[in-house]
Amino acid sequence: MRMENLTWNEFDEIKERANIVILPIGSVEAHGKHLPLGTDVFAPMEIAKRVEAKLKERDIEILVAPPIWYGHSFVLNIFPGTVNVKADTLRRYVRDVMEEFAEEGFKRIILLNGHGGNYYPLVEACEEVAEKYEVEIWLINWWIDFKEDILSICSSQGHAGEDETSVMLAIKPELVKMEKAVGEKRSSRVRIIRKDIGLELFPDGANDNPKGATKEKGEAILSIISEKIVRLILEAK
Numbered sequence: 001m002r003m004e005n006l007t008w009n010e011f012d013e014i015k016e017r018a019n020i021v022i023l024p025i026g027s028v029e030a031h032g033k034h035l036p037l038g039t040d041v042f043a044p045m046e047i048a049k050r051v052e053a054k055l056k057e058r059d060i061e062i063l064v065a066p067p068i069w070y071g072h073s074f075v076l077n078i079f080p081g082t083v084n085v086k087a088d089t090l091r092r093y094v095r096d097v098m099e100e101f102a103e104e105g106f107k108r109i110i111l112l113n114g115h116g117g118n119y120y121p122l123v124e125a126c127e128e129v130a131e132k133y134e135v136e137i138w139l140i141n142w143w144i145d146f147k148e149d150i151l152s153i154c155s156s157q158g159h160a161g162e163d164e165t166s167v168m169l170a171i172k173p174e175l176v177k178m179e180k181a182v183g184e185k186r187s188s189r190v191r192i193i194r195k196d197i198g199l200e201l202f203p204d205g206a207n208d209n210p211k212g213a214t215k216e217k218g219e220a221i222l223s224i225i226s227e228k229i230v231r232l233i234l235e236a237k
Contacts, residue, residue: 001052004066018061019107020233022048023097025122026114027071028203030079032160035168036183037081040114041067043164046171047142048112050226055233062233065101068094072117078198078203091121095128102133108231108236110138116159116226138232144227154212154219158185161208163221181210 001014003021026041036042048064055062069087077084085093098109109129111122119141126137143150143157143164150163155164160183168176183206201207 001061002064004068014061014063015104015106018063019105020062020110021065021101021106021108022051022062022112023049023065023094023101024067024108024112024114025071025094025118026067026069026118027073027083028069029071029073029076029082029084029115030202032161032181032183032206032210033204034177034179034210035160035165036172036175038069039164039168040071041069041112043167044112044114044142044169046167046222047226047229050222051229051233052090054226054230058230058234060233060237063106065097068097071115072121073115074117074193075198076117076202076205078196079187079202087121090118091125092130094122095125098125098135098137099133100130102129102135106135108136108138110140113139113141113212114143116141116143140229142225144229146221149224149228150221153224156185156208156212158183158206158208158211160206161185161210162212162217163208165210165213166218167217167221169213169215170222173215178210178213181213182206183208183210184203185209 027182028037031039052064070083072090073082073084074086076082154162186201
């Protein structure tokens with residue numbers, strides 16, 4: 001059930017039946033020249049939608065909250081269109097949102113994260129809320145936690161790479177410009193923090209070769225990830 005579509009009294013009724021809320025989180029940032037700025041939100045939103053639908057088939061209700069669009073994106077802030085939120089701002093904002101859900105009585109909050117730069121702020125936010133409330137928080141980073149499954153489908157994965165591009169071809173093909181899809185894998189031996197480091201590590205805003213991406217691969221990724229999250233939820237119940 002999408003929270004933003006409910007009235008307050010409908011929400012009040014549903015929270016008595018659904019004790020799990022999924023909160024998609026991403027970023028607005030450069031994803032090569034071929035993917036939209038909202039890629040890191042579109043992916044977790046789609047996964048949440050599929051998880052909710054699969055659970056509904058099993059007569060289990062969960063709530064899907066409106067997404068948090070802006071994330072911590074220091075490295076890619078060198079590219080136009082990237083909106084970088086400071087790590088501490090994101091931590092406090094997500095913490096406050098989760099505390100509201102805890103106050104409403106939800107027993108499990110699932111953060112479905114679509115952006116790597118959010119990881120550490122989200123861990124800290126989760127720890128703060130868990131210290132204060134009797135609530136269990138899951139932090140799911142879909143491209144990390146299901147890496148083996150993704151690499152069984154794609155030959156590589158990376159920012160705006162084969163995996164993300166495939167997922168976007170499955171979700172919003174009209175926003176993908178495959179004729180502009182270029183990229184290569186780059187890394188450094190140590191973490192280098194410099195305001196223009198993104199130009200070296202993410203040429204054109206990408207860090208992987210997206211050429212092998214297909215809609216079919218994207219569908220396979222979304223299917224296996226959403227099913228595995230459903231299994232985790234069922235096992236936890």
